Amino acid sequence: MAENGKNCEQRLSGMNKEQHNGSFTDPSSINERKRRDREERQNIVLWRQPLVTLQYFFLEILINLKEWTVKLWHRRGIVVSFLLLLAVLTATYYIEGMHQQYVRYMEKKILWCAYWVGLGILSSVGLGTGLHTFLLYLGPHIASVTLAAYECNSVNFPEPPYPDQIICPDEEGIKGSISLWTIMSKVRLEACMWGAGTAIGELPPYFMARAARLSGAEPDDEDYQEFEEMLEHAQSAQIPNPLFDLAGITCGHFLVPFWTFFGATLIGKAIVKMHIQKLFVIITFSKHIVDQMVALIGSVPSLGPSLQKLFQEYLEAQRQKLHHKTEEGVPQGENWLSWIFENVVIVMVCYFILSIINSMAQSYVKRIQQQMYSEEKTK
Template sequence: MATRSRTSVKNVQNENSTSSQGNLDFQLQNDTIVEQKQKEREARKHLVLWKKPLRTLQYFFLECILQTKNWIVRLRTKKRTLSAIFLLAAIFLILYYFDGPHMTYFHKWQKTILWCGYWIGLGILSSVGLGTGLHTFLLYLGPHIAAVTLAAFECMSVQFPEPPYPDQIVCPEKMEEFMTIWTIISKVRLEAFMWGFGTAIGELPPYFMARAARLTGVDPDDEDYEEALAQEEEENPHSLSSKAKLAVKNLIQRAGFLGIMLCASIPNPLFDLAGITCGHFLVPFATFFGATVIGKAVIKMHIQKIFVVLTFSEHHVDALVDWIGYFPKFGPSLQAPFREFLRKQKANLHRPVGTHVESSQSWLQWVFEKLVIIMILYFVLSIINSTAQSFMARLQRLKREEKDKKAQE
């Protein structure tokens, strides 16, 4: 009996040692993979136009060619959808180019549809690209709301033409006794909603990528948010960015529809992570997109509109111009062009309809135009860099898979 007990104890010890050795080997292998992926991330960060222009452009074009081929293959499998789209387009062209009673409705809705499409496109550009979007709110929608606000307080009316506006807004003859913030918000509601709807559409790519990766069983590589969260928490668990990412992930997992809507309702640069989280956990498309549209196009847009309208109300603008004069040395010299710019804008609002406006450009307009050009160039460069880095990640993943196959053989 003693011999058997000793033998069983030795067997248990051997099994424990074998198990611990296996766990150690697995941990070492996992650490090696994490370290390798970290090196790959660092290599991709250096693949930018200002460091490696030729290789960046090469990878950019190769990724574009590859994505085009993939889209062609996918479209071939959607023959019914393509046929329906072509049929509708053909019917639209026939109705558009042949005269008839329907042309009255076509002309009535044509400008409105184009106006809505314009703001939807700007909204998509603002959020698409995983952080490389063009800030179209600051460049287009914000200034548009500010211009309508200034015109509404100067004209004491919002009865100038419905969108799309002409090149210049002209004050109507009939004026109201007072102007409310809600009246101005209602005037810009269409374009603001369409812009917010476009930003919701721009959030779909990370959702679909994470969803496809989960359904196909493919490891989403460095885009896997769980790995990114674990690594950042391990490196700097008390950082604000790490806490914010974990908060977004936990909120969406626990609150579902309301959590997504809350994340979309506030200015949130981490909302890409919300899309990846929803795609990874296979949240239904209707739930994700519906909550995103309500959050971005309704709640968030009303918050932003109220802020812009309050900021550019007449008494606030006058107070801001007065405060500029208190800056030492440069205050009075900066205050004068601002006053002149506002004076010209108000004078243009009261001109007779059809009167030609002299094209005189102030230095403020010149600065704004150059700012728009710089931000558009940055947007284009960031898209090229991110596309090239995507192709590099694809190559790194293929090399890793080939290395694993050789190790298994």
């Protein structure tokens, strides 16, 4: 790998040989050289130079692993304590005994929480350009629980199959026992974990701005300019609100303590904002609201009765599903919809992975270019 790294340096040196002959004392020459170097890095992508990109990607991984290994060695006391705790938990997980029922319960809860935290991270990571998982996952989950609660007159859905599929419990609930707070309590864990994930997703802009400030980057530095370009591109594409990203960048730039920023973001997103969103969805899909909506649709001239009939049929189909067992299957239309949606998510995840590979390969090229700058300045 050291030989590969040397070959990469020679290749980059050959690619930049002409422009590197310019004088470091001429500002126009320096700016032109940096512009060409940036264009050169941007051409290192899988669809243009797949083999070179993969080679640089793996070399950058090795460099990062070496740096992380050194950092872990300096904190070896914490690492040893963590490994001992992991060994104890592993032994507890595999040794048979009465405790296994609690282990399985905790395993299920941890995986469930990790699932929603991960969706929350996907929703807010990437300077606001992430997948809006509230509309795609959490919102529909809250809506289905709300509809089922009023239909079943209970929130004691049997586990399993809940939450994969909602089935009315065999025993009927007490009439009028369903309230807004009952439904909120049922989905509170999922909502709070998703909100916590969105708070974690706000950390990259904070750390990027903080690192830029601590590195002493000035407005005319290349790193600072690249960061500004990336921010402008992200803000022009993101939905729906750039304020949290800007808050993270501002806090990072002014070196606001991590726990001050993250604590406030966590409270705001996982508690305040999440309860507002959850309350809005539950009210929207409450039974009396839905009945009023159906009546309102029926009052529309001409198209109203036909649209009302379609909507009523859809709601009836959803209610019938709540009383059916999982073996009876899912309607064919929903299978197609689910297949399309799953493939869209897979495509987005693949694109995210490709972007990581390209970014790390370009980071390696930038390392070599900066090393060349340093060597020439010392001559």
